[in-house]
Amino acid sequence: xxxxDRDLLPEGLGDRLVQQAWASQTVRRAAHDVLAxxxxxxxxxxxxxxxxxxxxxxxxxxxxxxxxFVDPVSMRMLALRSDITAQVARIAAxxxxxxxxxxxxxxxxxxxxxxxxxxxxARERLQLGAELxxxxxxxxxxxxxxxxxxxxxxxxxxxxxxxxTLPDLVDTLSAGALPLPxxxxxxxxxMLDAKDAGGLVDAGGGAYLPLLxxxxxxxxxxxxxxxxxANGAQGGGVLSGRIAALKAxxxxxxGKARLTLDPSERHxxxxxxxxxxxxxxxxxxxxxxxxxxxxxxxxxxxxxxPATGFSLYPDPLIEMVAAAxxxxxxxxxxxxxxxDVAARQRAIGWSTVAALSDADDAxxxxxxxxxxxxxxxxx
Amino acid sequence: xxxxDRDLLPEGLGDRLVQQAWASQTVRRAAHDVLAxxxxxxxxxxxxxxxxxxxxxxxxxxxxxxxxFVDPVSMRMLALRSDITAQVARIAAxxxxxxxxxxxxxxxxxxxxxxxxxxxxARERLQLGAELxxxxxxxxxxxxxxxxxxxxxxxxxxxxxxxxTLPDLVDTLSAGALPLPxxxxxxxxxMLDAKDAGGLVDAGGGAYLPLLxxxxxxxxxxxxxxxxxANGAQGGGVLSGRIAALKAxxxxxxGKARLTLDPSERHxxxxxxxxxxxxxxxxxxxxxxxxxxxxxxxxxxxxxxPATGFSLYPDPLIEMVAAAxxxxxxxxxxxxxxxDVAARQRAIGWSTVAALSDADDAxxxxxxxxxxxxxxxxx
Numbered sequence: 001x002x003x004x005d006r007d008l009l010p011e012g013l014g015d016r017l018v019q020q021a022w023a024s025q026t027v028r029r030a031a032h033d034v035l036a037x038x039x040x041x042x043x044x045x046x047x048x049x050x051x052x053x054x055x056x057x058x059x060x061x062x063x064x065x066x067x068x069f070v071d072p073v074s075m076r077m078l079a080l081r082s083d084i085t086a087q088v089a090r091i092a093a094x095x096x097x098x099x100x101x102x103x104x105x106x107x108x109x110x111x112x113x114x115x116x117x118x119x120x121x122a123r124e125r126l127q128l129g130a131e132l133x134x135x136x137x138x139x140x141x142x143x144x145x146x147x148x149x150x151x152x153x154x155x156x157x158x159x160x161x162x163x164x165t166l167p168d169l170v171d172t173l174s175a176g177a178l179p180l181p182x183x184x185x186x187x188x189x190x191m192l193d194a195k196d197a198g199g200l201v202d203a204g205g206g207a208y209l210p211l212l213x214x215x216x217x218x219x220x221x222x223x224x225x226x227x228x229x230a231n232g233a234q235g236g237g238v239l240s241g242r243i244a245a246l247k248a249x250x251x252x253x254x255g256k257a258r259l260t261l262d263p264s265e266r267h268x269x270x271x272x273x274x275x276x277x278x279x280x281x282x283x284x285x286x287x288x289x290x291x292x293x294x295x296x297x298x299x300x301x302x303x304x305x306p307a308t309g310f311s312l313y314p315d316p317l318i319e320m321v322a323a324a325x326x327x328x329x330x331x332x333x334x335x336x337x338x339x340d341v342a343a344r345q346r347a348i349g350w351s352t353v354a355a356l357s358d359a360d361d362a363x364x365x366x367x368x369x370x371x372x373x374x375x376x377x378x379x
Numbered sequence: 380x381x382x383x384d385r386d387l388l389p390e391g392l393g394d395r396l397v398q399q400a401w402a403s404q405t406v407r408r409a410a411h412d413v414l415a416x417x418x419x420x421x422x423x424x425x426x427x428x429x430x431x432x433x434x435x436x437x438x439x440x441x442x443x444x445x446x447x448f449v450d451p452v453s454m455r456m457l458a459l460r461s462d463i464t465a466q467v468a469r470i471a472a473x474x475x476x477x478x479x480x481x482x483x484x485x486x487x488x489x490x491x492x493x494x495x496x497x498x499x500x501a502r503e504r505l506q507l508g509a510e511l512x513x514x515x516x517x518x519x520x521x522x523x524x525x526x527x528x529x530x531x532x533x534x535x536x537x538x539x540x541x542x543x544t545l546p547d548l549v550d551t552l553s554a555g556a557l558p559l560p561x562x563x564x565x566x567x568x569x570m571l572d573a574k575d576a577g578g579l580v581d582a583g584g585g586a587y588l589p590l591l592x593x594x595x596x597x598x599x600x601x602x603x604x605x606x607x608x609a610n611g612a613q614g615g616g617v618l619s620g621r622i623a624a625l626k627a628x629x630x631x632x633x634g635k636a637r638l639t640l641d642p643s644e645r646h647x648x649x650x651x652x653x654x655x656x657x658x659x660x661x662x663x664x665x666x667x668x669x670x671x672x673x674x675x676x677x678x679x680x681x682x683x684x685p686a687t688g689f690s691l692y693p694d695p696l697i698e699m700v701a702a703a704x705x706x707x708x709x710x711x712x713x714x715x716x717x718x719d720v721a722a723r724q725r726a727i728g729w730s731t732v733a734a735l736s737d738a739d740d741a742x743x744x745x746x747x748x749x750x751x752x753x754x755x756x757x758x
Contacts, residue, residue, distance in 0.1 A: 016423035037725040039732035044395035069448040100743035139735040346416040353418035364479035
């Protein structure tokens, strides 16, 4: 969102004026067309809900980041949505609980947080994504990663790259070949996430050190991870299934995006299970979004359901598309023009701007053509 | 919005599931394509703002209907938007204050109120509309009314009808040929609005009685209004300009919608100036929206600016479109299908659903065709 009027709008909230709003529409339409073409049916969710409903379906939703207030009707606490994924999870577990699996859903909408995220002051963002409910297999992940890439490219992104991670890596290793005292697990996770070798050793995670080097371009990093895992004294082969899955996913999507691996990255993947990914594009600072596998908490008496999905935050891409957009074909219709001719011009793609009085100035109104004797004449 | 889960969602808030969300997208795209083709550039506004900014641009915005809460960042009062028109007015008066006039803008988005409206319990609604800023002439009104009709028809509405009104009628008459004591003016307005002949006489508005009969199908009602106005003892001809304008507007749009006149209808037109209209469609209970002429309060030191616009609330139309939608062309892609063939099928309009495992059931997943040997075969 662009801030155009700092005196009038709260920090981190803004309008999209003409060029940006056009780009926003263009990006959303292109993305939803791709999602629909792969069988992902759109759902729409309310901009506010009971706070509890927003927080209860998935681990890791941060209630303290939401705008919250009492509903004068129910006298219960409401919150503005800060993540549509949690709402789609609610739909999958309730309204569409009986729909056939795998269930493919897509969405887009505005999400709001009390404070911006790190260096980004924006408190309202467009979120757009897809969820594949009922599956978290290698096939499911490959479909979702490929779909995220295709969606971004259709929306105008270039130079897409994807960083893979294994969010439950420390849990898996510490439960198997590389045991850790329970009180050290969180510290080891944090030091791996921070890429802090000294801190990792101090936290008792010296055996995990090779993971810090299994990072970088996918093909070489996965081999270092495999070597670490194959060494019985270290990983003990417990990762072989994960490594095969990552290779299968990379084989499917490698031709469409640059791939990297950072197996111990955890920040932002707190609610993901075995697989996570972050997606980037040329010219866009920070990431475009992320995704992975997770579990949806079901209704009472039902088991959690596996799911795979991604969320994109396209605002910076929209700015880029807006900046690159060319001139529109706007046709000025002088006073007394033939309305049937004007309708036919619109039907073949013109935007028309009808004069309301003699004072209307075609050029000032952004027109590059003028209707004369039934034809569009360049100004 | 459909309520699918009364236990989980607050009263008046709901999701749109698959068919409804598809219809919502279809309606919004069709509407925005029409608006863009007439030169109305889209803008997007934040879902929340300073309460004061939402209330200060236009008369008649009801702050007490909005969800309001303190912004932890600015410590000032924020409100969820209940009317996007007020936000577009803000943009016209600030960010686009220097843009050439007439300025054509369009918008759509969700608006929220604490309580539903009359019998409708919905607290979140889709609002979609257009504003023509800098003009409130007959030409401007004709363009806006015609555009509202064309937008609704493109979005799938049939049997569109439009009811014209003159919101400042009592002010105009009481300042001229039919003077009223100042303390009686509001009562006369109310009795006319309520069509209460006895109450009107009691309020000292006996001379206004003929207005109650200048109601109904446009052609006959406008003649009764003209007769009332032409009678020097009554209106005294002060309405002749208005009557000529209404006739010109009716001549422009009469072929596209049924027209009626209710000159003293005021409910819902509190911030309109000389012209207002309500728009209806077959099969939709209540109105689809309304519009008219109004004034935008400018920045300090600037004069109010005339404007004309309309707002539609398409939720019931979306339900109707969803109910009427046909079967989608969904193509099941069995395990091991040729991905290039699948991409070509999507390019020619198919939605594809890829099998993730042998357990996936094409029919249960809503597919009517299956890819076999590179061809779509009916199931």
